[in-house]
Amino acid sequence: MRATSKASTASKARTPRRLTAVAVVTVAVGWSLTAAPSGTAAEQAASGVELVFEQSGPVDGVRPGDSVDVPFAVKNKGDAPATRVVLYLRGSQGLAYDKKYSNCVYEDAPAQDEGPAQVNAECDIEQTLEPGVVYEPAEPIGLDVLDRALYERLNVNILSGVGTFPEETQHGGGADPVLRLVARTAPEAPGTVHGGELATDITAENTADFALTGSKVKGGAGRTVDAKVTFANKGPAWARNDVYRPIGVFDVGIPKGTTVTKVPEFCEPSGVTGTAGAATYRCTTPYNYADEDSERAYVFGLRIDKVVANATGTVAFVKGDHHWGTLPFDRNRTNNTAEIVVNASDGGAGAGGASDGATGGTDGGSGSSGGTSTTGGTGSTGGAGTQLDELAETGSADTLLLGGAAAALLAAGGVAVVVRRRTS
Numbered sequence: 001m002r003a004t005s006k007a008s009t010a011s012k013a014r015t016p017r018r019l020t021a022v023a024v025v026t027v028a029v030g031w032s033l034t035a036a037p038s039g040t041a042a043e044q045a046a047s048g049v050e051l052v053f054e055q056s057g058p059v060d061g062v063r064p065g066d067s068v069d070v071p072f073a074v075k076n077k078g079d080a081p082a083t084r085v086v087l088y089l090r091g092s093q094g095l096a097y098d099k100k101y102s103n104c105v106y107e108d109a110p111a112q113d114e115g116p117a118q119v120n121a122e123c124d125i126e127q128t129l130e131p132g133v134v135y136e137p138a139e140p141i142g143l144d145v146l147d148r149a150l151y152e153r154l155n156v157n158i159l160s161g162v163g164t165f166p167e168e169t170q171h172g173g174g175a176d177p178v179l180r181l182v183a184r185t186a187p188e189a190p191g192t193v194h195g196g197e198l199a200t201d202i203t204a205e206n207t208a209d210f211a212l213t214g215s216k217v218k219g220g221a222g223r224t225v226d227a228k229v230t231f232a233n234k235g236p237a238w239a240r241n242d243v244y245r246p247i248g249v250f251d252v253g254i255p256k257g258t259t260v261t262k263v264p265e266f267c268e269p270s271g272v273t274g275t276a277g278a279a280t281y282r283c284t285t286p287y288n289y290a291d292e293d294s295e296r297a298y299v300f301g302l303r304i305d306k307v308v309a310n311a312t313g314t315v316a317f318v319k320g321d322h323h324w325g326t327l328p329f330d331r332n333r334t335n336n337t338a339e340i341v342v343n344a345s346d347g348g349a350g351a352g353g354a355s356d357g358a359t360g361g362t363d364g365g366s367g368s369s370g371g372t373s374t375t376g377g378t379g380s381t382g383g384a385g386t387q388l389d390e391l392a393e394t395g396s397a398d399t400l401l402l403g404g405a406a407a408a409l410l411a412a413g414g415v416a417v418v419v420r421r422r423t424s
Helices: 040-047 387-394 404-408
Strands: 051-054 059-062 067-070 074-076 085-092 095-097 104-109 118-125 134-137 141-145 151-159 181-183 198-204 208-217 224-236 249-253 258-262 267-270 280-284 294-304 311-317 337-342 353-356 418-420
Touching: 051 151, 059 067, 067 198, 085 095, 095 118, 141 151, 141 198, 208 311, 224 337, 294 337
Parallel strands: 059 198, 208 337, 208 353
Antiparallel strands: 051 074, 067 141, 067 418, 074 134, 085 118, 085 151, 095 141, 104 118, 134 181, 151 198, 208 224, 224 294, 249 280, 249 311, 258 294, 267 280, 311 337
16 A cells, blocks of 8 residues: 655634534435436436446555545446446545546535535546456545544445436546546456445544533522523534434433423433423534534423532443444543533533523413423532543543444455545
8 A cells, every 4th residue: 555645734723513413314315416317227227237336445544644546346246238337436525536537527415404414526427338358447436534634435326317417518628637447457356246336444543522511500499490401512523423422422411409491492301201301412513524623502491499509410421333433533521521500519610611691581481492391400510421421331431443434335346445645
């Protein structure tokens, strides 16, 4: 494996982005460029064309600033030539294309409700792919690994008989030469696994600092206060889940002597319940990913039924529904827990939290919005199974776990990947 290094782009100061409140993505993100015509695969089969990829394994051991050469091989398993071939590339937002070929159209697709930003390309391959022949690009697809990279992916599709190209153009006008496919002379290895789409996971040696912030509030008996909890990804990497489930999950303990009157969106009762209501609420991020320098506030309405000095509820990450463990990419564990403190004896803001005053009237009531109201609350110092409890399962706080992206791939097929680390 040949390795050279490329100087990483200097990180810019960023204003934290708010996470918009939408449902967790449940379907795959489609193409932002011209979509592949529906029924094309069936039409290809009917015409005797069947284009399939040799499946390959994941890529790991790369670092931000590296350039990765990702080769691929496609075979026409049908009995008829494939003409008017279009290659579709969809990369995750921690990647950038090393070259812009003249027969490809490129687009930086912004984040949408359904998923994160992407880097897309469509390439017009003016070639005929003969039956039974395995083709490879004349040179591998080159990808730059950006500063924000962590769990990345390149998806590749290829279709024949596509009648249109973006804006009905034949070429994208890129600066680099034409991307061409060449016939491979070496025989295909026995037992090669094929598939209609190629997905290559690229895991970078990087970290994402997930942080929780609590608050201090105060008020007399019968008053209602807003207690804010904030989730933030302080970077440098963005992070995605390997399944369509929230990337961040945390429990919020309810301080003694208070009743929850307003539940924020993406939070629900959890843990022990009784006549006094839930002691803990489980909250999640709205998506299966969190961009770097993004944050979201969760505001609980708390009615103070009885003044208890230093009434405290603990906020802590818990194990989520994914294969990579509990935040294995987060090596800063000092901000993985926070507190909600009601009527602190020192009267000021504590570490990791802001001091907030009472809101609402003396009747102790507050309308519920964004969630389900409870009729009471009991003291809690957080739910069981917090992130710190998970360290024994996921490794030490000083260890960055890699390679979990392999679980999402099909069977490995032995394609070599070259990592180029260029010095500045």
